[in-house]
Amino acid sequence: xxxxxxxxxxxxxxxxxxxxxxxxxxxxxxxxxxxxxxxxxxxxxxxxxxxxxxxxxxxxxxxxxxxxxxxxxxxxxxxxxxxxxxxxxxxxxxxxxxxxxxxxxxxxxxxxxxxxxxxxxxxxxxxxxxxxxxxxxxxxxxxxxxxxxxxxxxxxxxxxxxxxxxxxxxxxxxxxxxxxxxxxxxxxxxxxxxxxxxxxxxxxxxxxxxxxxxxxxxxxxxxx
Numbered sequence: 001x002x003x004x005x006x007x008x009x010x011x012x013x014x015x016x017x018x019x020x021x022x023x024x025x026x027x028x029x030x031x032x033x034x035x036x037x038x039x040x041x042x043x044x045x046x047x048x049x050x051x052x053x054x055x056x057x058x059x060x061x062x063x064x065x066x067x068x069x070x071x072x073x074x075x076x077x078x079x080x081x082x083x084x085x086x087x088x089x090x091x092x093x094x095x096x097x098x099x100x101x102x103x104x105x106x107x108x109x110x111x112x113x114x115x116x117x118x119x120x121x122x123x124x125x126x127x128x129x130x131x132x133x134x135x136x137x138x139x140x141x142x143x144x145x146x147x148x149x150x151x152x153x154x155x156x157x158x159x160x161x162x163x164x165x166x167x168x169x170x171x172x173x174x175x176x177x178x179x180x181x182x183x184x185x186x187x188x189x190x191x192x193x194x195x196x197x198x199x200x201x202x203x204x205x206x207x208x209x210x211x212x213x214x215x216x217x218x219x220x221x222x223x224x
Contacts, residue, residue: 022187022188022191024194025190025191025193025194026187028190028194029151029152029155029190029193029194030151032151032154032158032159033151033152033166036154036158036164036165037150037165037167037168038142038165038166038167039167040075040076040081040167041079043076043081043142043165043167044081044165045080045082046081046082046142046163046164046165047082047083047084047138047139047140047216048084048085048086048132048138048139048140048142048212048216049072049073049076049081049082049084049086049141049142049144050086050129050141050143050144050157050164051070051073051086051087051088051102051144051145052069052088052089052122052125052128052143052145052149053066053088053089053090053098053099053102053122054069054146055098056096060097060101061105062102064171064172064175065172067105068169068171068172069145069146069169070087070105070106070109071109071169071171072167072169074106074109074110074111076142076167077111077115078110078111082142083115083215083216083219083220084115084117084215085115085116085117086132086136086138086141086212087099087102087106087116087118088118088119088128088132089102089119089120089122090123091121097120098122099119102118103116103118114215114218115218117136117209117211117212117215118211119132119135119136121203121204123204125152125156125189125193126196126197126201127203128153129143129157129160129162130160130202130203130205131203131205132157133160133161134205134208135205135206135207135208135209136208136209138162138212139163139216140162140163140164141157141163141164142164142165142166142167143157143164143165143166144166144167145166145168145169146168146169146172146179147168147170148182148186149168149182149186149189150166150167150168151166152189153166156193156197159197
């Protein structure tokens with residue numbers, strides 16, 4: 001009888017730890033992003049819009065999810081909420097180049113080429129945030145993604161010391177199935193984000209790149 005009770009207590013303890021391991025990171029993300037997510041038209045000024053990659057079509061163009069993010073970044077730039085745009089995505093092979101496709105989309109939409117800076121090693125949210133701060137030396141940022149993803153991105157950026165608010169895209173809700181799947185993935189993605197922040201792992205780094213610093217200097221010069 002005693003052994004049986006001990007097994008139940010042990011099993012209950014393991015279950016409780018498992019639940020806490022999932023719940024705690026999600027609570028952290030929600031609290032960290034509280035009050036830090038804005039509508040496009042209400043976004044306060046920050047230096048840089050960071051756009052996270054979201055895949056390319058077979059033709060090498062941004063997917064509808066990525067188009068939604070890029071269109072928000074364009075609007076933020078046009079209304080003066082940001083002075084430069086950092087497009088961050090995957091380019092591990094010559095055949096797959098998210099940042100260049102993102103830059104081209106923005107330039108075609110009217111954003112000056114010189115105000116769009118490409119990060120070719122933004123392999124996930126944590127990598128993008130760390131590289132924006134340490135490699136591109138962004139002083140502060142508005143991070144742009146789908147609405148379900150923005151709280152995690154804001155929480156990660158702020159946790160690694162990059163003052164960041166977020167603006168979310170809802171246009172992709174028309175793709176109901178993939179959008180719901182993205183929402184559901186966030187529960188476990190928040191756990192990974194917490195592990196990344198606590199471990200302070202280094203992404204792909206390298207030399208400091210002056211692209212954002214130069215773009216901000218141009219914006220200041222144009223304003224005077």
